[in-house]
Amino acid sequence: MNPPVSRTQLRRQLRQRRRALSRAQQRAAARRLQRTMAQDLRFIRARHIAFYLANDGEIDPAPLMRLARRLGKHCYLPVLSRWPATAMRFQRLVKGQRWQRNRFGIREPQTQRALQARAWRLDLVFLPLVGFDAAGNRLGMGGGFYDRAFAWRRWRTHTRRPRLLGLAHHCQQVEHLDGASWDIPLDAVVTDRRP
Ligand SMILES: Nc1nc2c(c(=O)[nH]1)N(C=O)[C@@H](CNc1ccc(C(=O)N[C@@H](CCC(=O)O)C(=O)O)cc1)CN2
Numbered sequence: 001m002n003p004p005v006s007r008t009q010l011r012r013q014l015r016q017r018r019r020a021l022s023r024a025q026q027r028a029a030a031r032r033l034q035r036t037m038a039q040d041l042r043f044i045r046a047r048h049i050a051f052y053l054a055n056d057g058e059i060d061p062a063p064l065m066r067l068a069r070r071l072g073k074h075c076y077l078p079v080l081s082r083w084p085a086t087a088m089r090f091q092r093l094v095k096g097q098r099w100q101r102n103r104f105g106i107r108e109p110q111t112q113r114a115l116q117a118r119a120w121r122l123d124l125v126f127l128p129l130v131g132f133d134a135a136g137n138r139l140g141m142g143g144g145f146y147d148r149a150f151a152w153r154r155w156r157t158h159t160r161r162p163r164l165l166g167l168a169h170h171c172q173q174v175e176h177l178d179g180a181s182w183d184i185p186l187d188a189v190v191t192d193r194r195p
């Protein structure tokens with residue numbers, strides 16, 4: 001048995017693991033993810049979809065986002081708000097999109113309030129995962145941004161939107177994660193491996 005590791009240690013290990021993947025492995029994983037999701041009814045039926053720009057070795061949803069745009073779906077990216085600094089919103093991408101960097105150095109669309117969607121308007125949200133287990137517990141970057149953005153979901157059990165799909169490389173699966181009380185449950189985790 002390995003000694004128990006803290007969430008912080010585990011996060012560091014798993015981030016290292018995904019960053020260690022080669023460019024070829026990353027490209028192959030992104031392609032496999034695109035092929036899997038292209039046939040998934042949750043993707044096919046969705047019109048408003050939130051993606052993310054891959055960072056820190058995350059599995060790259062870019063090929064899937066390109067497909068979504070070709071299919072005429074509305075694609076959104078997370079933008080961190082300056083105030084309150086704990087909030088995250090989702091902004092639709094437009095032609096000739098202008099960009100900025102958030103406080104973590106991640107590229108995001110330049111803030112334009114008119115293009116921001118309320119989280120419950122989205123049909124499908126892809127969440128970047130640092131780690132996950134078979135029970136669907138997830139570990140994120142630790143900012144709690146997704147947890148807070150979807151905390152309302154607990155109280156609105158009658159709405160089925162949006163579907164929350166965690167994305168990760170297969171190598172980010174761990175035996176067991178302790179769920180935190182504020183964790184929002186995922187509908188599923190999708191990886192580069194065949195379901
Ligand atoms: N691609 C991507 N975009 C995303 C997220 C994500 O996980 N992935 N987020 C999901 O929440 C939000 C950003 N959350 C983040 C939370 C922590 C760190 C981070 O790197 N923390 C550093 C300390 C950096 C610093 O303080 O300057 C670290 O822990 O090493 C980055 C993003 C919004 N956009």
Ligand SMILES: Nc1ncnc2c1ncn2[C@@H]1O[C@H](COP(=O)(O)OP(=O)(O)OP(=O)(O)O)[C@@H](O)[C@H]1O
Pocket residue numbers: 138139140141142143144145146147148151180182183
């Ligand atoms: N609904 C909420 N309201 C207020 N604070 C919250 C809420 N959800 C999470 N937090 C805070 O966010 C912090 C980060 O939580 P956690 O370690 O679970 O992040 P994570 O799930 O890994 O990150 P992320 O949600 O960004 O992917 C926690 O310290 C917690 O206090």
